[in-house]
Amino acid sequence: MSEQATGNGALVDIRGVEKVFRRGAEDIQVLKDLNLEVPAGEFLALMGPSGSGKSTLLNLIGGLDHPTRGTVSIAGERIDQLSDHRLAAWRARHVGFVFQLYNLLPVLTAERNVELPLLLTHLSKAERRAHVATALAAVGLEHRAKHYPRQLSGGEQQRAGIARGIVTDPTLLLCDEPTGDLDRKAGDEILGLLQALNREHGKTIIMVTHDPHASARASRTVYLNKGQLTREPND
Amino acid sequence: MKFLHLIWANLRRKKTRTVLTLLSIVVAFVLYGFLSAIKQALTGGVSLEGANRLIVRHKVSIIQLLPESYKQRMEKIPGVASATHQTWFGGIYQDPKKFFMQNPVVPEEFLKMHPEIILAPEQRQAWLTTRTGAIVGRKTAERFEWKIGDKVPIQSSIWSKKDGSYLWEFDIVGIFEGRDKNTDTTPMFFRYDFFDEARRGGTGQVGWYTVRVQDTARPAEVAKLVDAEFENSSYETKTEAEGAFVQAWAKQIGDIALITASILGAVFFTILLVTGNTISQSVRERTGELGLLKAIGFTNAQMLALVLAESCLLAVLGGVLGLGAAWLLTSHGDPTGGMLPLYFFPARDVLAGLAMSVALGLVTGLFPALQAMRLRVADSLRRI
Ligand SMILES: Nc1ncnc2c1ncn2[C@@H]1O[C@H](COP(=O)(O)OP(=O)(O)O)[C@@H](O)[C@H]1O
Ligand SMILES: [Mg+2]
Numbered sequence: 001m002s003e004q005a006t007g008n009g010a011l012v013d014i015r016g017v018e019k020v021f022r023r024g025a026e027d028i029q030v031l032k033d034l035n036l037e038v039p040a041g042e043f044l045a046l047m048g049p050s051g052s053g054k055s056t057l058l059n060l061i062g063g064l065d066h067p068t069r070g071t072v073s074i075a076g077e078r079i080d081q082l083s084d085h086r087l088a089a090w091r092a093r094h095v096g097f098v099f100q101l102y103n104l105l106p107v108l109t110a111e112r113n114v115e116l117p118l119l120l121t122h123l124s125k126a127e128r129r130a131h132v133a134t135a136l137a138a139v140g141l142e143h144r145a146k147h148y149p150r151q152l153s154g155g156e157q158q159r160a161g162i163a164r165g166i167v168t169d170p171t172l173l174l175c176d177e178p179t180g181d182l183d184r185k186a187g188d189e190i191l192g193l194l195q196a197l198n199r200e201h202g203k204t205i206i207m208v209t210h211d212p213h214a215s216a217r218a219s220r221t222v223y224l225n226k227g228q229l230t231r232e233p234n235d
Numbered sequence: 236m237k238f239l240h241l242i243w244a245n246l247r248r249k250k251t252r253t254v255l256t257l258l259s260i261v262v263a264f265v266l267y268g269f270l271s272a273i274k275q276a277l278t279g280g281v282s283l284e285g286a287n288r289l290i291v292r293h294k295v296s297i298i299q300l301l302p303e304s305y306k307q308r309m310e311k312i313p314g315v316a317s318a319t320h321q322t323w324f325g326g327i328y329q330d331p332k333k334f335f336m337q338n339p340v341v342p343e344e345f346l347k348m349h350p351e352i353i354l355a356p357e358q359r360q361a362w363l364t365t366r367t368g369a370i371v372g373r374k375t376a377e378r379f380e381w382k383i384g385d386k387v388p389i390q391s392s393i394w395s396k397k398d399g400s401y402l403w404e405f406d407i408v409g410i411f412e413g414r415d416k417n418t419d420t421t422p423m424f425f426r427y428d429f430f431d432e433a434r435r436g437g438t439g440q441v442g443w444y445t446v447r448v449q450d451t452a453r454p455a456e457v458a459k460l461v462d463a464e465f466e467n468s469s470y471e472t473k474t475e476a477e478g479a480f481v482q483a484w485a486k487q488i489g490d491i492a493l494i495t496a497s498i499l500g501a502v503f504f505t506i507l508l509v510t511g512n513t514i515s516q517s518v519r520e521r522t523g524e525l526g527l528l529k530a531i532g533f534t535n536a537q538m539l540a541l542v543l544a545e546s547c548l549l550a551v552l553g554g555v556l557g558l559g560a561a562w563l564l565t566s567h568g569d570p571t572g573g574m575l576p577l578y579f580f581p582a583r584d585v586l587a588g589l590a591m592s593v594a595l596g597l598v599t600g601l602f603p604a605l606q607a608m609r610l611r612v613a614d615s616l617r618r619i
């Protein structure tokens with residue numbers, strides 16, 4: 001899948017990416033000469049052992065960090081060279097994030113949390129409210145709109161997180177271990193929800209997980225190992 | 236404004252901490268209000284009229300007297316437009332705690348020297364024709380419910396009459412108003428010719444002179460010339476701007492202005508630390524949340540603004556509440572029963588207070604805001 005072919009219109013196109021972290025005097029090479037193409041409408045699972053660089057890769061795709069070398073193109077736009085300021089605006093327009101932790105601000109209700117990305121748009125208050133209602137309905141949380149995160153179960157919190165991730169109708173939904181903190185049942189519900197978003201609404205999703213059960217729901221799974229992607233798990 | 240909800244929610248995160256911080260800001264600004272009013276009371280007479288008026292007093296101390304004949308000599312000095320004198324009477328009406336000033340003056344000269352004292356023409360006429368006549372400011376007239384035509388007995392602590400009695404009686408012939416808000420309308424003025432003739436000692440001697448400087452002359456140079464004129468006489472003088480003189484009076488009670496300024500400095504320094512600590516703690520606690528906002532697409536500038544808005548909201552809220560409370564508390568006027576006739580919280584100090592609250596917000600929010608701005612998203616989301 002990850003041939004060195006020229007740009008074929010893949011939504012996510014990563015070429016020759018290298019990521020080196022400097023810790024003190026020591027250089028840690030996390031990704032090296034990594035290539036990845038994700039076509040629009042795919043639900044990709046990214047697996048690999050802890051510390052293998054999954055989050056690092058996801059952050060590069062989401063424009064949260066710059067690669068040390070190589071190119072990251074999303075929907076035909078090179079984002080690896082954008083300034084921090086341009087990247088922030090780019091993220092607001094194109095990416096929805098769902099994290100394992102810190103998903104919701106505890107001081108805001110579910111609907112106010114979901115509204116956050118819309119504050120960065122030019123939508124009116126009424127329009128924002130309508131979008132929030134749609135997103136909450138899509139994750140089946142409309143009856144919890146006025147609840148604070150502490151009043152929600154883990155699964156409900158994560159659903160609110162997904163609602164926030166999709167409320168701007170982003171190009172890409174990036175999930176970093178979205179079920180990592182949930183029990184099996186709640187986790188299954190979240191996976192079902194992501195699957196539905198992908199199948200019924202055509203959302204392109206990239207999900208980091210180390211749970212084979214989770215990756216089974218994806219349309220494709222890739223493995224990160226020693227800084228490179230493979231199609232098979234590599235002991 | 237759509238971010239207001241978010242800013243407000245962040246302040247409510249730890250309600251107790253926010254309320255305590257808010258309270259300490261409020262207290263600081265109430266204190267500021269009181270101290271402003273006290274400072275106003277001690278230095279208020281200074282500004283407007285005082286600029287071209289000088290006070291000439293005995294070099295050794297204010298309680299030593301000067302000859303009445305100095306007036307003619309002063310008016311010959313280049314740069315002096317006119318001179319007139321007052322004398323400290325030190326009188327008490329009914330209760331020594333109900334302090335107000337009463338001085339003998341030469342009516343025409345006095346009124347000309349002090350255009351800020353507004354007296355109706357017929358009352359002025361009455362004063363010029365009544366030897367025992369006295370005029371009193373609106374505040375004191377209302378305080379003792381004096382009306383024109385009243386006879387008021389004043390017990391002097393310094394001056395006795397020829398019959399040895401210290402009890403003097405005056406006829407109220409006028410009630411004057413102040414032209415400006417900071418014109419003192421508590422004193423009483425009566426006629427020097429009556430006083431000089433009736434007093435037992437000190438005839439021909441007066442307390443101090445007020446000198447009007449010609450518009451073209453420099454007050455500081457005129458002051459030097461006046462003091463030079465009387466150098467090596469048995470009554471050497473010390474000449475100061477009127478404002479300096481008022482403050483010198485205040486120094487009799489202690490250097491309150493300096494004390495209040497130091498208290499204020501200490502209070503605001505403490506408030507700076509308290510508020511700064513609250514904001515930076517609150518920012519540190521939510522590194523993850525701030526990282527999330529950045530991931531969502533909040534720009535560096537927006538992060539900076541968000542934290543600054545939070546600290547400014549807290550500081551300005553505290554400032555407005557504190558200044559408002561101080562305004563209310565000082566609006567009843569002089570709490571000392573007469574010692575501080577110009578006691579009020581001046582509008583310019585209220586505005587300065589507001590500016591200070593904004594500055595407090597900016598200063599305390601700046602470092603946490605920069606911290607939030609520099610936060611690297613990927614890092615902030617890593618840790619648990
Ligand atoms: N900002 C950073 N500074 C230094 N090392 C980092 C940084 N971010 C990640 N790393 C290192 O890179 C490696 C990959 O991290 P990560 O992408 O979080 O792994 P995963 O998500 O697969 O568990 C780890 O060894 C981690 O310690
Ligand atoms: Mg990870």
